Amino acid sequence: MIKTEPQRRYWLMELIAYWEGRLTANHLQQFFGLSRQQASKDINQYLQDNPGQFYYCSSRKGHLPSPAFKPGFISGDVTEYLNWMSGQRAHTMPVEPGYRLEHAILAPPPRNVSPRVIRPLVHALRHHYRLEVDYGAVSKPDRDGRIIVPIRFVNTGRRWHLRAWCEKARGYRDFVLSRFHGEPTPEGPQRSPLPDDSAWSTTLTLILKPDPRLSPEQQAALAYDYDMTNGELHLPTRAALAQYLLNEMQVSVKMLDGNPAAQQLILANHDEVKPWLF
Structure with missing residues (x-):
């Protein structure tokens, strides 16, 4: 349970750095309404309290998760990031003591989704890029390479999918996030406008x-x-x-x-x- 404002900010820092691969003061400014000076101060305080988690990359003008990064304030489950990105942020808010009701929540095991998969997907989705991916479906477990254009993440109730245009199938397909292998490879901007997704x-x-x-x-x-x-x-x-x-x-x-x-x-x-x- 995230209880204090500093912990909430630390949670966001780890969430952005881990799943998007780069944290800047602008993230804290945008989501918490901080001044740039305060945002930079908060990041420095995190680095002081949690040494070795991030390092500054001058070429990318931001803090990147170090190879030794270990989640301290996030779960490491991609559902946490996607729920937050889609606006389902209630779980980040503290509940006042004495106001909670006794309850239990069924928690299925998390899917095996790596940041190495999510980071290129998020970047391609935001910038309309094509990606070469290695994907293995249950109906075709031997896997195959294909080029896709990510369109949106979709929560189907039980798990998160990526809806994307598939050049191999010449149609829109839903890809289960945990079935991507390796790291998607950027193939540049999409070549032409995509057809309507009638479904x-x-x-x-x-x-x-x-x-x-x-x-x-x-x-x-x-x-x-x-x-x-x-x-x-x-x-x-x-x-x-x-x-x-x-x-x-x-x-x-x-x-x-x-x-x-x-x-x-x-x-x-x-x-x-x-x-x-x-």
């Missing part, structure tokens, strides 16, 4: 209903549980995210579980949604 720009609505094999009482319980209207739950989503949302809701569109209580919900407008599923 991203198209919106649709998933219509979920209780499995009709359930008893009327069980169906009524589900309708109440999900606050359904007329026995239906309508979930707007981008077409590119429809499959992920169904997975998160544990709704199978390929095969009904033999036990209707196991799946509970079905996709009522399957024919409409099917073209966008994978």
Whole structure:
């Protein structure tokens, strides 16, 4: 739990340096509203309190994480950085003593994502660069090289993906961050404007209903549980995210579980949604 203002600043310093590869006083100025003098003072104080973590690189005009860097205020899990970058910063704020409620949070094991992968991805995304990457999918574990243009990071509920234009597939694809190998290689700016990402720009609505094999009482319980209207739950989503949302809701569109209580919900407008599923 980050409790003090200096700790919050130390947390941000490590987060930026570790995942983006370079920390400047401007980061602290931007995110904490500090003067340049105060921001520089805070960085120097961090260096004094945590010797050997960063070193100054004159050619890059900033502090870089040293080879011996060890997270002291961050977790080292890429989810922490991406949640913060996407605006989900509540976990960085302290909670007053006596105000907390007893609770527990299920924490799946972190994915194996290296800063050596994230730093080039972030840079390419911000500057519209092409990257050569080494990627291994579960369906093709032998891995292959390809050139991509990163577009955005996407949280699918269970993990973070990178949505990117793939020159090899000639289409937009979702890449699981933990399946990149080695360090992506910059290939310069993208050569021409990319085609429209129709799956991203198209919106649709998933219509979920209780499995009709359930008893009327069980169906009524589900309708109440999900606050359904007329026995239906309508979930707007981008077409590119429809499959992920169904997975998160544990709704199978390929095969009904033999036990209707196991799946509970079905996709009522399957024919409409099917073209966008994978």
